[in-house]
Amino acid sequence: MFRAVWHIPAKGGANFAKEPPTDPEQDDGTLPVMVIPAVEISRLRKTYSVPVREPGVMASLRSLVKRTTRDIHAVDDLSIVVNPGEVTGFLGPNGAGKTTTLKMLSGLLYPTGGQVRVLGFEPSRRERAFLRQITLVMGQRNQLAWDIPATDSFELHRAIYRVPRPEYRRTLDELVDLLDLEPLLPKPVRQLSLGERMKCEIAVSLLHQPKVLFLDEPTIGLDVTMQRRIRTFIAEYNRRHGATVLLTSHYMADVEALCKRVIVIHHGKLLFDGDLSSLVQRFSPYKTLTIELESGSDRIGDLVDGIGEVMRSEDGRVTIRVPKSDTARLTERVLASLPVIDLTVEDPPIDDVIERVFAVERVTSNDPPEAHEREHQSQ
Amino acid sequence: MASVVRLLAVFLRVGILNELQYRTNLYVQLFRSSLSLVTGLAGLGVVFSHTQTLAGWSPPELLAILGVYLVVSGVLRFAIQPAMERLMEDVRNGTLDYILTKPEDSLVLVSVRAVEVWRLADVVLGSVVIGAAVSQMHDRIDAWQVAGFVIALVAAATTVYSFLLILTTLSFWFVRLENILVIFQSMYEAGKWPVDIYPAWLRGALTFLVPVAFATTVPAQALAGRLTPVALAGAVALSASLFTAARYFWSVGLRRYAGASA
Numbered sequence: 001m002f003r004a005v006w007h008i009p010a011k012g013g014a015n016f017a018k019e020p021p022t023d024p025e026q027d028d029g030t031l032p033v034m035v036i037p038a039v040e041i042s043r044l045r046k047t048y049s050v051p052v053r054e055p056g057v058m059a060s061l062r063s064l065v066k067r068t069t070r071d072i073h074a075v076d077d078l079s080i081v082v083n084p085g086e087v088t089g090f091l092g093p094n095g096a097g098k099t100t101t102l103k104m105l106s107g108l109l110y111p112t113g114g115q116v117r118v119l120g121f122e123p124s125r126r127e128r129a130f131l132r133q134i135t136l137v138m139g140q141r142n143q144l145a146w147d148i149p150a151t152d153s154f155e156l157h158r159a160i161y162r163v164p165r166p167e168y169r170r171t172l173d174e175l176v177d178l179l180d181l182e183p184l185l186p187k188p189v190r191q192l193s194l195g196e197r198m199k200c201e202i203a204v205s206l207l208h209q210p211k212v213l214f215l216d217e218p219t220i221g222l223d224v225t226m227q228r229r230i231r232t233f234i235a236e237y238n239r240r241h242g243a244t245v246l247l248t249s250h251y252m253a254d255v256e257a258l259c260k261r262v263i264v265i266h267h268g269k270l271l272f273d274g275d276l277s278s279l280v281q282r283f284s285p286y287k288t289l290t291i292e293l294e295s296g297s298d299r300i301g302d303l304v305d306g307i308g309e310v311m312r313s314e315d316g317r318v319t320i321r322v323p324k325s326d327t328a329r330l331t332e333r334v335l336a337s338l339p340v341i342d343l344t345v346e347d348p349p350i351d352d353v354i355e356r357v358f359a360v361e362r363v364t365s366n367d368p369p370e371a372h373e374r375e376h377q378s379q
Numbered sequence: 380m381a382s383v384v385r386l387l388a389v390f391l392r393v394g395i396l397n398e399l400q401y402r403t404n405l406y407v408q409l410f411r412s413s414l415s416l417v418t419g420l421a422g423l424g425v426v427f428s429h430t431q432t433l434a435g436w437s438p439p440e441l442l443a444i445l446g447v448y449l450v451v452s453g454v455l456r457f458a459i460q461p462a463m464e465r466l467m468e469d470v471r472n473g474t475l476d477y478i479l480t481k482p483e484d485s486l487v488l489v490s491v492r493a494v495e496v497w498r499l500a501d502v503v504l505g506s507v508v509i510g511a512a513v514s515q516m517h518d519r520i521d522a523w524q525v526a527g528f529v530i531a532l533v534a535a536a537t538t539v540y541s542f543l544l545i546l547t548t549l550s551f552w553f554v555r556l557e558n559i560l561v562i563f564q565s566m567y568e569a570g571k572w573p574v575d576i577y578p579a580w581l582r583g584a585l586t587f588l589v590p591v592a593f594a595t596t597v598p599a600q601a602l603a604g605r606l607t608p609v610a611l612a613g614a615v616a617l618s619a620s621l622f623t624a625a626r627y628f629w630s631v632g633l634r635r636y637a638g639a640s641a
Contacts, residue, residue, distance in 0.1 A: 108476050110637050124637070128482035136480050143477040152393045159389040160481050160488065 036120040038212050038244035039082035039105060044114035046075040046100050046268070074100040076268035077114070084211070087238050087245040089259030089276070093358055097268035098248045102214045105246070106136045118212060132161060135210040137202055139217035144189045150200040151185040154207060161208040168207065175203040178233055195226035202230065206237065213237075215247040219254055231257045252350040266358055276350070284353045286321045288346050289331065293318070294339035307334060321348070382483065387491045398496040408497035412449075412504045419445045419571060434575040436603075439515035441573070444599040446512055448571050449505025451535055451594050453498055455567070459540050461493035463547040463560060470550045475636065486629055490540075513602060524604055527611055531598040534618035538590045539567075541618065541625035548625070551632035563589065570595035593617060 052068040053060070075097040082088050090098050103109040104116055107123035107130070116123055121130035144153045158168045176182055179199045184192060192200065202218065215234070219227040231254055238245055249255055255262060255276065262279055264272040272279055289308065293316050307330055308320035322330045327345060334340060398404060423445065427438050436444070466489045469475040478488050513520055543563065550556045566589045574582050574592040586592040597614045600606040 103476070106476075106480050108479055108637060110634075126479070131480055131482035134480070136476065138473075138476070141472065141474050141476070143474060148393065148397045152397065156389060156393060156492070159386060160483050 037081045038084045040117040041080045042115045044078040045112045047112045048072045085242045089255040089262040090248040092265040096265050134212045135205040136214045137205045139220035146190045149186050157207050195222050213245045283357045284348050285324050287327045288348050290319045290344040292342040390491050394494040394496050405497050408500050412500040439512045440603045442512035443602045446505045446508030447598045448595045449501050453501030457498035461495050462490050465493040467550045527601040531601040534614045535594045537618040538593045541621040544625040548628050548632040551635050
C-alpha cells in the first residue's frame, strides 16, 4: 500500500532539503511519480524458540533428554509503511521487539512470517545493492576497531563500500565538519570518550551515504550535551540528504526533537502509529497543572485535594493532573480558592504518556501475557 | 578472488602503518621467532647426535620440515588465527551484525580484517631455513620441485585455514569456544616433525582428524623430491574439498545466526 506520492532524489542529493509533501492531493504541478516506500512491513512476525530452564538438578538432567522449549513472539503481526525522507521514532519498552524489527529490516534476521521490503529490496537476501544503501548503528555495540585510529577504520570502510576517493573526501569533510571530528580522527579509538566514540561510530556508518538509517539507541549512555549534539546532527543529516531514519531510543527528548511520527510497539504488536502530538492527545486525556503557592501555605496537598490527582509536591510547588476537558474550570477554581503565585498548564511529559500507553495496553489487552508464549515439548 | 586481494591489501596496509608505531612488538616477535628457530634446531641437533636418519628423513630434509613449519605457523598466526579469534569475539558480542550489513562477502571480510603483521617474521625466518635446507639437499633444484612445493604450500595454508574456519564456525552453536584454537595450536606443534615418526594411530589422527601432515610434512616431501604427483594431487584435492566444506558450513552457521533454521 502506498501512502504518499512524491519525487525521490536521484542520488542522495544535498539539495533535497524540501520537506516532502505528506498529502497526495497536494500536487505541486509536476507529474506525480509512484515511489517505493523506504520501508514497508506487512504482517511481520518473528518467533524465537527458547529452551525453558527449570530450577533444580533433576530438572536440568531431565532437560538433557527432553527439552522443553517456549515460543517467544518477538514481533507479532506488525505492519508499517515509512516513506522516503521520514524520521520515525520507534518506541516500546525493553523487549518490545524494536531491535528484532530493525534486524529484520537490515537483513540480519529472517522473518518467521510476513513481508519486509526496504527500498524495494527483500533485506534477508542481503543483496549488495541493498546493503550499499542502508546503515545500521547500534548504540551498545561498536564497529570501529579498538586499537587503530578512527581515520583508519574510515579508510577500511571506504574500501569495503568501494566509495570513489573524491566522493569519500567530500562526505568525510562534511561529517568532520558537522560532528567536529577533526581532533578525534588520529587517536586510537580506545582513547576516545564514549561520546566521542559514538560520533565516530555514526560518521563511519554514513561514509557511503546510505539512504536509509536504522539507529538503535544511538544516544544511549551519553551525557545530555552529547545527546543533543547527536540529535542535531541526525536532523541536519536528514535535512541535507533526505535520508529516511528509523530510530529507537529510550530518551524521549530524542523522539520529541527528531520524530514527527512515532510508532509504538509492545509485545511485538503495534499499539500506535501516528504523529507524536496525536499520541499525546489519544493516550493522555490529561493536562498537568503546576501551581506555586504563597510561602507559608502549609498542607498544600490537602488544599488542592479534590481538584485533581497530586503527582508531585515540594517546597510550595505542586503538580496535579486534571482531566483535559475540565482544565479551564479547574484552573479557575484553583485561582479563586488558593493563594497562587504562579500557575502553568502543560501537556504531560512524553515519558508519562508513553508509560500510560503501556499501562493502558496491559489493562485493555484481551489476551493475557501468557498467551504470547505457548509452551510445547520436543524430544 | 580479486576482491580478497584488494581488501587484504588495504587491511594489510592499515595494519602495517599502525604496527609501525609499536616497534617493541617487532623486537618481541623477532625474539620469539628466533627462539622457536633455536629450539627447533636444538631438537634436530639432539636427534642427529644419535642417528643419521629419522624414519628415512635426512638432516637437511628435517631442516626443511622445520622451515615449512615456521612458514605455515607464520601464516597461521599472521592472518588466520587473529581473524578466527576476532570472529569468535564478534559472534559473542553480537558485533558480527556489522560485518553482515556490509556489501561484501562476509567470509572474505572476516578472513582479512585482522592481521598481526610482525608474525610475518616467522615466514621470513622459515624461508631462510628452507633455503638453507635446500642448499644442503641438492646441488640444484628443478622447476618441478619448486612448483610442487609452492602448490603443496598453498594447499597447506588452505587446509589449515579451512580447518580452523570449521572449528570457529562452531561458535554459532556453542558460544564459548576459545580453547578449541589452543588445542589446535598444540596439535600443530607435532608438525615440527615428519608424521612418519609417530605411531600409526597418531599418524592417522594427524593426517585425517587434524590435517597437520598436510600442513608441514607434505610440502617438505615436495622439496625433498619425495612427493609423488598422486600424493600432491591428493593434498590439493583435500584442501579444495575442505575449503568447499568450510564455506558451506559457514553459510549454514550464518543461517543459524540469522534464525533462518530456528
